[in-house]
Amino acid sequence: MSNYEDNLAIEKKWQEIWEREQLARVDTSDPAVKGTYLLVMLPYPSGDRLHVGHARTYFLTDALHRFLRQRGQNVFCPMGWDAFGLPAENYAIQKGIHPRTSTLANIAAMKEQFRAWGVLYDWSKEVTTCEPEYYRWNQWFFLKMLEKGLAVRKKASVNWCPSCETVLANEQAEGGTCERCKSPVTQRELEQWFLKITDYADSLLEGLDGLEKWPEKVRTMQRNWIGRSVGADLDFVVPALGETVRVFTTRPDTVFGVTALILAPEHPLVPRLLAGHPDRAALEAWVRSVRSQDRIARESETAEKDGRFTGFTARHPFTGAEVPVWIANFVIADYGTAALMAVPGHDTRDHEFCTKYGLPIVEVVKRPASADPAIACWTGEGTMVNSGPYDGVPSAEAGEAIALAAEEKGLGGAKVRFRLRDWLISRQRYWGTPIPMIHCEKDGWVPVPEKDLPVILPPDAPFTGKGGNPLDKVESFLRAACPRCGGPGRRETDTMDTFVDSSWYFIRYLDPKNADRPFDPSIAARWAPVNQYIGGIEHAILHLLYARFFVRVIKSLGLVSFDEPFAALFNQGMITRRSPGGRVEKMSKSRGNAVSLDPLIAEKGADAVRAYVLFLGPPEKETEWNDDGIAGPERFLYRVRGTVEGFLSSGADPRRDPADPAAAAARRRHIAVRKVTAAFEAFSFHTAVAHLMEFSRHAAELCGDPGAEAGEKAATLRTLVALLHPVAPHLSEEMHQRLGGTRSLLLEGWPAFDPSLAEEETVAFAVQVSGKLRGQVVLRRDAGEEELVRAALADETISRWVTGKERVKTVFVPGRLLNLVVR
RNA sequence: GCCGGAGUGGCGGAACUGGCAGACGCAGGGGACUUAAAAUCCCCAGCCCCGCAAGGGGAGUGAGGGUUCAAAUCCCUCCUCCGGCACCA
Numbered sequence: 001m002s003n004y005e006d007n008l009a010i011e012k013k014w015q016e017i018w019e020r021e022q023l024a025r026v027d028t029s030d031p032a033v034k035g036t037y038l039l040v041m042l043p044y045p046s047g048d049r050l051h052v053g054h055a056r057t058y059f060l061t062d063a064l065h066r067f068l069r070q071r072g073q074n075v076f077c078p079m080g081w082d083a084f085g086l087p088a089e090n091y092a093i094q095k096g097i098h099p100r101t102s103t104l105a106n107i108a109a110m111k112e113q114f115r116a117w118g119v120l121y122d123w124s125k126e127v128t129t130c131e132p133e134y135y136r137w138n139q140w141f142f143l144k145m146l147e148k149g150l151a152v153r154k155k156a157s158v159n160w161c162p163s164c165e166t167v168l169a170n171e172q173a174e175g176g177t178c179e180r181c182k183s184p185v186t187q188r189e190l191e192q193w194f195l196k197i198t199d200y201a202d203s204l205l206e207g208l209d210g211l212e213k214w215p216e217k218v219r220t221m222q223r224n225w226i227g228r229s230v231g232a233d234l235d236f237v238v239p240a241l242g243e244t245v246r247v248f249t250t251r252p253d254t255v256f257g258v259t260a261l262i263l264a265p266e267h268p269l270v271p272r273l274l275a276g277h278p279d280r281a282a283l284e285a286w287v288r289s290v291r292s293q294d295r296i297a298r299e300s301e302t303a304e305k306d307g308r309f310t311g312f313t314a315r316h317p318f319t320g321a322e323v324p325v326w327i328a329n330f331v332i333a334d335y336g337t338a339a340l341m342a343v344p345g346h347d348t349r350d351h352e353f354c355t356k357y358g359l360p361i362v363e364v365v366k367r368p369a370s371a372d373p374a375i376a377c378w379t380g381e382g383t384m385v386n387s388g389p390y391d392g393v394p395s396a397e398a399g400e401a402i403a404l405a406a407e408e409k410g411l412g413g414a415k416v417r418f419r420l421r422d423w424l425i426s427r428q429r430y431w432g433t434p435i436p437m438i439h440c441e442k443d444g445w446v447p448v449p450e451k452d453l454p455v456i457l458p459p460d461a462p463f464t465g466k467g468g469n470p471l472d473k474v475e476s477f478l479r480a481a482c483p484r485c486g487g488p489g490r491r492e493t494d495t496m497d498t499f500v501d502s503s504w505y506f507i508r509y510l511d512p513k514n515a516d517r518p519f520d521p522s523i524a525a526r527w528a529p530v531n532q533y534i535g536g537i538e539h540a541i542l543h544l545l546y547a548r549f550f551v552r553v554i555k556s557l558g559l560v561s562f563d564e565p566f567a568a569l570f571n572q573g574m575i576t577r578r579s580p581g582g583r584v585e586k587m588s589k590s591r592g593n594a595v596s597l598d599p600l601i602a603e604k605g606a607d608a609v610r611a612y613v614l615f616l617g618p619p620e621k622e623t624e625w626n627d628d629g630i631a632g633p634e635r636f637l638y639r640v641r642g643t644v645e646g647f648l649s650s651g652a653d654p655r656r657d658p659a660d661p662a663a664a665a666a667r668r669r670h671i672a673v674r675k676v677t678a679a680f681e682a683f684s685f686h687t688a689v690a691h692l693m694e695f696s697r698h699a700a701e702l703c704g705d706p707g708a709e710a711g712e713k714a715a716t717l718r719t720l721v722a723l724l725h726p727v728a729p730h731l732s733e734e735m736h737q738r739l740g741g742t743r744s745l746l747l748e749g750w751p752a753f754d755p756s757l758a759e760e761e762t763v764a765f766a767v768q769v770s771g772k773l774r775g776q777v778v779l780r781r782d783a784g785e786e787e788l789v790r791a792a793l794a795d796e797t798i799s800r801w802v803t804g805k806e807r808v809k810t811v812f813v814p815g816r817l818l819n820l821v822v823r
Numbered sequence: 824g825c826c827g828g829a830g831u832g833g834c835g836g837a838a839c840u841g842g843c844a845g846a847c848g849c850a851g852g853g854g855a856c857u858u859a860a861a862a863u864c865c866c867c868a869g870c871c872c873c874g875c876a877a878g879g880g881g882a883g884u885g886a887g888g889g890u891u892c893a894a895a896u897c898c899c900u901c902c903u904c905c906g907g908c909a910c911c912a
Contacts, residue, residue: 217827221907224826229911249912262912299910330910340912349910419911537906574906615848617836621828622905624835632848638863687837690847766843771893773843797879811892817842821892 007605011730015115023746024065024120026076028510028523035074037527038065039506039566041535041543042127044082045106047091050113051594052613052625053575053587059610060572060619060685061534062119063726067680070725070750076527077120078509080127081107084135084498089431093465099431100459103130113598118606118729125509129501134508135433136454137518138500141550142436143447144557150196153445156424157266157291157333160188165468167428186292192426193435193494197549201226201418203563204548213568215620218540225541227419232403233412234341236261236314238325243269245314245325248336248417251346252406253399256387257364259354260342261314262307262326265290266333273310273325283308283327290329298329305330305353317411318388318402328353336417344377351377362386365395423546425497428469430461432495440482440489449483455491469493502543503550506530506565521559533566540571570683573622575613584624595625607728608634614685614727636693637731640724643700644717644735654718654739656711662757665712668698669719671760673753676723689727695720714739719751767792768819769801777818785812792818 018024027033040061065077081103088099095102107128114121127134145151159168163183167190197204205226208219231250238245245261263270265287274283286308290298307328314323330349331340344354344361354361365382367375384390390398400414407413426435434455436448448455458477461470471477471493482489504518510527511519529551544566551565574586579593587594601609611633617623648654658666672695679688699716702708718739725732725745736745764776765788775798777791789810793799805822812818 215827217907220827224908227908227911231912247912251912303910305910330912332911335911337912342912347912349912352910417911540907615835626835626849629835629849631850635863636848642863686835687847690837693847764843768843768893771891776843809892811842813842813893817893819842819892 007607007731008602010734011116011118011606014730014733015118017733017744018118018120019115021744022124023069023744024075024077024122025124026074026122028076028125028527029520031522031526033074034526035076036068036532037506037530038068038075038077039509039530039533040077040079041533041539042080042082042502042505043110044085044087045103045110046087047102047106048589049596049598050110051587051589051596052600052609053594055117055597055609056572056575056613056619057534057536058114058117058119059613060570062117062729063610063614063680063685064532064534064683065120066729066746067726067750069746070722070748072749076125076510077122078125078127079114079121079123080125080505080509081110081129082498082502082505083107083128083130084432084495084501086429086431089429089463090465092431092463096463098459098463100130116598116601116606118610120729125512127505127508127512129498129505130431132454132456133513133515134505135457135501137504137508138433138496139436139448139453139455140450140518141500141504141553142496143450143453145195145553146447148553148556150199150553152194152196152422153191154194154422155189156192156194157187157189158192158424159185161185165466190426192424193437193492194422194424195549197423197546198418198420200549200552201228201420203552204420204545207548207564211564211566211569214566215569215571218537218544218569218571221540222545225420225545229417229419231415231417232399232406233337233415234317234406235411236317236323236341238269238273238312238314240312241269241272243272245269245339246337246412247339247341248415249341249343251343251399252402253384253387253390253395254343254346254364255316255318255341255402256384256390257343257345257362258316258323258341259344259360259362260324260326260350262328262331262340262342262353263310264331264333264338265327265329267327267331267338270327273312273327277311283310287327293329299332303329305349305356307353307357309357317406317409324359326357334421335419346377346379348377348379423497423499423549425500426494427497428493429495430457430463430470432498433457433500434471435492435494435496437492438480438482438489439492440485440487442487443482443484445492446482446484446489452483457495471495499542499546503546504554506533506547507554507560518559524560528560529562529564530566532568532570534570534572537571537573544569570620572619573617575616575625576622577625586622587625595627600630604630604634605637605730607731608637610729611637611689611727615689617686619683619685632693633689636689636696637728639700640696640720640728641731641735643696643703644721644738647703647713647717648738652710652713654714656714658712658715659709660712663709663712664761665698665702665708665716667757667760668695668702669712669716670753670758672698673719673723673751674755674758677750677753680726685727692720692724692727695723721745722748722751763815765792766817767795767798768817769798770821771819774798774801781815785810785818788812788818789820792820 040057065075068075083103088103091102092099142151161168161183168185205228208222211219229250231248232252233246233248236245270287274280277283307326310325310327312325314325316323342350342354344350345363346365364386365378366385367378367382381395384393384395384398403414434457436455438446438448440446458474461474463470478491480489480491507519507524507528511523514520547565552563554560555563576584577587577593579585579591585591585593608630612630615633675691676688679691699720702716703713721732721735722745733745759781761781762778763781764778766773767775767777775795777795779788779791802820802822807820808823809821
């Protein structure tokens, strides 16, 4: 009846029809057209073949896309390419192939894959971020941020590989060694461009409360990442230098317990503190060694606390006592003020440090009587002691009073600080958006005028992997006249972090060819924000946070009127599979457990693979791939096809309507529509497939029954193929056509159901005796309590549990259950 | 350590708002078709006990306790696994 070649021919046929008829195309520029914006995270065009672990997002999104279209919604679902990035550049270094060449080839290959999967996008809105038409607007946004003081240049410590002579992203320096050459990573101070995302810290935090259609998990992760802390700034004067060291503390109440002041090795005062020290050379060497340590290793909680006394003391802002000034490795340079007050009595880290170096420990918060006296360092609240005027006051109250007192003395005051750091966008890389700045000896950093955008990435650059950024060696790019004075200038060769590209691409999709502006605000007003965003949890923090920041900036430029880019977010779970080692792990090429997609599709067809991937399990959870499991969905699709073909070969008219709209078989049909619809609405694709399988069994049985009514048979099959479309689009279209359909199912409308018919007429009521199931009684759905009790007692297997006992209570749940409680 | 999430048959998983645990599949067993196999179709099937059988009974959703007529679902304590963050003053 059917074979794989035939399946593939059918799939190819419909892929061509969808493409030719441009069924996914939306005219976003037409003010009369409205709809739903469905977005899937744009992929990086990698050279590796995609495996089934990757495909889940796209199948999921496509099923939803088709479902919404069938329900009559005008869905905008675009696709594009996150085309800049390190892998292409590394490939150029290894193979000598230009990043642009490999990237464009990868894009073409992936596009071909998407086509073969039968996923539907509005390709007329395609965006490729490595094209000047796109990245010129990255540059434009950068200039706007510069004007607003949101793009700034400042020093930062970065991961540096001395062998590759390049900076590394944190994830490329994991474990303290370079991902590529395995040599130890050091830290370097470099002048870098930053975007001041911290200016929006409060807004980004508060905005999370309104994102009710985001997973709670992601919102929590972002909250922790932003890390708002309420406390106080306090000033300690170092009299010998005439300088003030400001510290931030979340526990101003413990200020009377301070026994040391500790600075990060990066603290600006450190050079002066060490300048006159008798052991200066050794101390400076120590500071250098700490600073060059890998940040991840240094900031790990398990790292040994290491410090040095500077020989200086600072004056306590409240007691006036002399407090020793130390430098220590565990004080983080870019959090707070890079300095802290050590309260060893009430902070475990300070306790560890002060114990190690023999510094005094003072108790200033009396723990409540209920607290465990064995705990050496009480970090909770309590009553103040040894704190002068604050003795006897509850610690929380004392904290506020002390912050206020500090403010009155001009020595600090209440303060809110964030863990969130500014976004470092400079990359010493070729394959990215050039930062549109020119350095002039006379005028310093001067922005490239808007009219001169885009600053084009020069096509030829030497990819040696040595000597840092290839752009540094492209003379024609480097040399540029200062836009201000016309004198000789040197172009910035750093390029932008690729997260810039993905921070606003979803708005560009709406108006991708606009040459005058990043997008037309009136189009954005109609279509943005995105109604439903789908992607991996791995982007829970950075990408989503940066995009939320960008949209706030874009709003401040008056181009959009909303704050949040993504109204609803869905994160699909990973697909796992047993590795050669026997462990169940995330599917990936490097773990050796990937199932490649293209051969599987070539063998089973895209529909079967789609149906199986959707059937695997709840889409938001991780789920295990089983190589044999695909047989189930395959048989299911085969059965659907066989049933339709069998029906047609009998010569029956597929367009007929049922003779009896309320017949038992019609009820089965209405029930199926109700269940499948509800499952799709709930993103429960796996149960939708399960319901479809059940319905297909019913359809096969009905059509195989010569006595069954032909109109109902036809209606059942028409319904089945329509409901099947989001799961198996090719087969459903083909069957729909053979059943007399004249246009795509995408245009035909979703089957309706009559609620009054979408229930079985009779119900098998569960009958319990004292909570234990003792039997079932089949009655009408709307049977009452008395009727059910009578029927239950008439049933011998049930009644023998009741006779001779006293009935103390009867619980009746309409349409479901009866519980006779006896004693 | 902190913050999320999860633990249900041999396996993936289902179960509305507390109301018949195991839907739908995989793997398994039996049968039909076939010279045979594959494919396909039909039937059986979570576990333990009693019974030749029809059938009957029991325990059971990570462990222990609780609330309730009724708990996978709610509450308490604990264990395990996965993900994220991790010296943030």
